[in-house]
Amino acid sequence: MTDTLLLGAVAYDPKVVTIWDGFQRWFAARGLPFDYVLYTNYERQVEQHFAGAFHVAWNSPLAWLQAQRVAKARGRDCRAVAMRDTDQDLTSVVVVRADAPIRSVADLRGKRLGVGAGDSPQATMIPLQQLAEHGLVGGRDCEVRRFDVLVGKHGDHVGGERDAAKALMRGEVDAACMIDGNHLLFAQEGTLPRGQTRVLLQTGAYDHCNFTVLDGAPTALMQRFTDLLFGMRYDDPEVRPLLDLEGLKAWRPGRTSGYALLERGCEQFGWLQPFLQHMAAG
Amino acid sequence: MTDDPIDLGELGLDAGGAVLLRLGLAERPVGAAVPIAGSAGDFAVHLRAFARAEGHGFAETPADQRLAGPRAPSGALVVATLTRGDAAPSRWRGAERAGAATADGAVDHPKASWGLAARGAMVEAGAPAFRFALADRDEVWADDAGALYREAAAAQWDPGAAIPWDAPRPHPAFVEDALVQVLTYLIENETAALVVPARFCAQVHPHFREVMQLLAIQAADEARHIEVFTRRALLGRKELGLSTGGGQRSLQTLVDEPDFALASFLLSVLGEGSFLHLLGFLHVHAPDRCTAEIMRLAARDEARHVAFGMAHLKRHAAHDPTLLGRLRLAIERRHDALRHTAGLNAEVFDALVVLAAGELSPAAIARGHAAVADLQRQMDTGRQARLRRLGFPAEEARDLSALHTRNFM
Ligand SMILES: [Fe+2]
Ligand SMILES: [Fe+2]
Numbered sequence: 001m002t003d004t005l006l007l008g009a010v011a012y013d014p015k016v017v018t019i020w021d022g023f024q025r026w027f028a029a030r031g032l033p034f035d036y037v038l039y040t041n042y043e044r045q046v047e048q049h050f051a052g053a054f055h056v057a058w059n060s061p062l063a064w065l066q067a068q069r070v071a072k073a074r075g076r077d078c079r080a081v082a083m084r085d086t087d088q089d090l091t092s093v094v095v096v097r098a099d100a101p102i103r104s105v106a107d108l109r110g111k112r113l114g115v116g117a118g119d120s121p122q123a124t125m126i127p128l129q130q131l132a133e134h135g136l137v138g139g140r141d142c143e144v145r146r147f148d149v150l151v152g153k154h155g156d157h158v159g160g161e162r163d164a165a166k167a168l169m170r171g172e173v174d175a176a177c178m179i180d181g182n183h184l185l186f187a188q189e190g191t192l193p194r195g196q197t198r199v200l201l202q203t204g205a206y207d208h209c210n211f212t213v214l215d216g217a218p219t220a221l222m223q224r225f226t227d228l229l230f231g232m233r234y235d236d237p238e239v240r241p242l243l244d245l246e247g248l249k250a251w252r253p254g255r256t257s258g259y260a261l262l263e264r265g266c267e268q269f270g271w272l273q274p275f276l277q278h279m280a281a282g
Numbered sequence: 283m284t285d286d287p288i289d290l291g292e293l294g295l296d297a298g299g300a301v302l303l304r305l306g307l308a309e310r311p312v313g314a315a316v317p318i319a320g321s322a323g324d325f326a327v328h329l330r331a332f333a334r335a336e337g338h339g340f341a342e343t344p345a346d347q348r349l350a351g352p353r354a355p356s357g358a359l360v361v362a363t364l365t366r367g368d369a370a371p372s373r374w375r376g377a378e379r380a381g382a383a384t385a386d387g388a389v390d391h392p393k394a395s396w397g398l399a400a401r402g403a404m405v406e407a408g409a410p411a412f413r414f415a416l417a418d419r420d421e422v423w424a425d426d427a428g429a430l431y432r433e434a435a436a437a438q439w440d441p442g443a444a445i446p447w448d449a450p451r452p453h454p455a456f457v458e459d460a461l462v463q464v465l466t467y468l469i470e471n472e473t474a475a476l477v478v479p480a481r482f483c484a485q486v487h488p489h490f491r492e493v494m495q496l497l498a499i500q501a502a503d504e505a506r507h508i509e510v511f512t513r514r515a516l517l518g519r520k521e522l523g524l525s526t527g528g529g530q531r532s533l534q535t536l537v538d539e540p541d542f543a544l545a546s547f548l549l550s551v552l553g554e555g556s557f558l559h560l561l562g563f564l565h566v567h568a569p570d571r572c573t574a575e576i577m578r579l580a581a582r583d584e585a586r587h588v589a590f591g592m593a594h595l596k597r598h599a600a601h602d603p604t605l606l607g608r609l610r611l612a613i614e615r616r617h618d619a620l621r622h623t624a625g626l627n628a629e630v631f632d633a634l635v636v637l638a639a640g641e642l643s644p645a646a647i648a649r650g651h652a653a654v655a656d657l658q659r660q661m662d663t664g665r666q667a668r669l670r671r672l673g674f675p676a677e678e679a680r681d682l683s684a685l686h687t688r689n690f691m
Contacts, residue, residue: 187296237408
């Protein structure tokens with residue numbers, strides 16, 4: 001197995017197979033034996049990463065924190081080696097109807113807040129953390145309605161955010177949480193009629209997915225992997241369709257400075273605890 | 283190059299602002315810092331998302347510093363500065379033009395990856411390869427294909443308006459019976475004449491667009507012929523006539539011919555060429571004005587089909603000295619395949635005689651019989667002339683014409 005680099009990824013959409021099959025061919029043509037294992041949820045993936053089932057994980061921000069905390073508890077070293085350009089400096093927004101008498105976070109008191117899947121950093125956790133910093137604790141000061149689409153996939157599926165946006169327009173919630181780009185997308189596609197919503201709160205910037213490795217990963221294979229990643233160019237007609245599918249123009253070196261908001265939210269709300277207990281790391 | 287802001291005024295990125303932004307950024311060099319001004323709702327939120335998705339750097343101007351910054355002509359403030367990325371030009375690196383759009387712009391061997399792209403379009407590198415079996419210019423091209431297409435498009439006629447469906451039909455019942463039998467035979471043959479070009483139409487590389495268009499309109503012509511023949515038959519009868527195994531076997535050898543040159547030789551040069559005479563005969567001997575007009579208009583369409591077959595085969599033969607030999611073999615093979623079939627079925631032959639006779643007296647039938655014999659001579663003479671124009675010596679043309687199916691098509 002150590003002559004082939006093994007990646008773990010979560011199958012949040014059928015296109016995941018197209019993407020990793022494509023990268024497998026592209027890597028193979030450049031001398032890197034590469035294969036991948038798909039999981040249906042990030043918790044299984046993190047667990048199996050520590051069980052040694054594969055070398056490098058394509059992790060959501062929450063899965064990264066889970067891996068980092070388990071590593072810390074077990075005295076392992078855990079690193080984020082690469083991420084997409086589009087994984088950096090995202091923001092999420094809390095959106096209200098334009099004509100709603102909600103002018104500040106305080107006005108959400110006693111109202112209904114629509115969020116995405118319970119384990120979605122972008123559509124649930126980071127917005128709840130930021131609202132709490134503005135003095136509004138979800139579940140205590142306002143009602144939180146979850147739009148759970150595909151739990152275990154950490155919100156990778158856009159469905160939950162779209163459902164929350166639709167519920168906002170139907171008047172079933174008073175505010176809805178989503179990534180900045182999805183607010184633009186929903187406005188363009190008409191899910192949120194133009195001019196009929198307003199951003200109440202924009203979160204601080206945060207980072208999204210990364211390639212995570214634990215100590216003991218095969219050094220030469222990992223080096224070749226990251227060299228090839230950073231060498232992928234958008235003007236290469238072979239790799240461009242894969243980059244388009246995966247939603248990036250270029251790979252960037254991994255950084256962990258963009259996970260602070262999520263980490264603070266996890267500490268405050270205890271979101272990591274069930275998994276860490278399961279891993280005997282809590 | 284300018285450092286002026288791109289000014290979107292009140293236009294939001296969700297309302298078309300992204301279009302203006304892309305056009306504006308395309309004018310700035312890669313790596314340039316481009317201030318963006320706008321006052322639409324949530325403009326900075328959307329600008330951040332836009333920049334990330336399109337691969338541009340994004341630096342938001344802090345809200346308390348915006349007023350101190352420059353003001354765009356619309357009065358909007360600069361809310362962020364984008365650093366222009368290179369994704370847009372990168373996408374077009376290695377792209378190539380698929381020949382030229384002009385009439386003489388087709389290349390000899392268009393690439394499979396040009397696919398469905400317009401001839402003359404700039405095609406992105408890495409576009410998928412399509413499998414078009416007919417991708418060599420010499421196999422399909424005719425220099426006047428474009429002119430023939432334009433002529434065909436201008437000559438389309440509406441069966442509802444062009445045919446005098448209500449014209450009187452004073453002829454006796456046995457003439458109507460004979461006519462319905464001939465129409466039944468014609469429909470069967472028109473169907474072969476539709477299926478064959480329709481199949482090749484989907485095999486021609488769309489780079490040769492004039493040829494593809496011409497085959498498409500040829501199929502549409504045949505669809506109309508099927509329509510008017512059927513409609514005329516149903517004017518006087520509730521049911522159509524007979525279809526024989528021999529007739530269908532003859533047409534099957536046409537439909538099954540996989541080679542474009544051979545199929546269009548058998549269909550257009552020999553078959554439709556013979557049909558030109560048959561439709562002329564039916565125009566002259568039509569028992570009513572409605573039938574006469576149908577035959578005249580159908581013959582006009584057929585003349586174009588023959589002209590295209592002749593044009594591309596003549597050009598093909600000039601570029602490929604082996605073609606005439608293959609065409610000869612195709613006639614001989616088809617003759618062998620049909621050797622033991624009946625040829626033109628007796629029902630059709632008799633019906634043609636009755637139509638030309640107009641009455642059943644021996645003298646009239648003798649006239650009708652002579653007219654059909656004359657028709658067959660005309661068909662033979664026409665086939666020989668076309669074979670000679672393709673380059674066959676006179677003697678060989680005579681022999682090959684004689685081997686043509688007795689089913690006419
Ligand atoms: Fe026809
Ligand atoms: Fe025809």
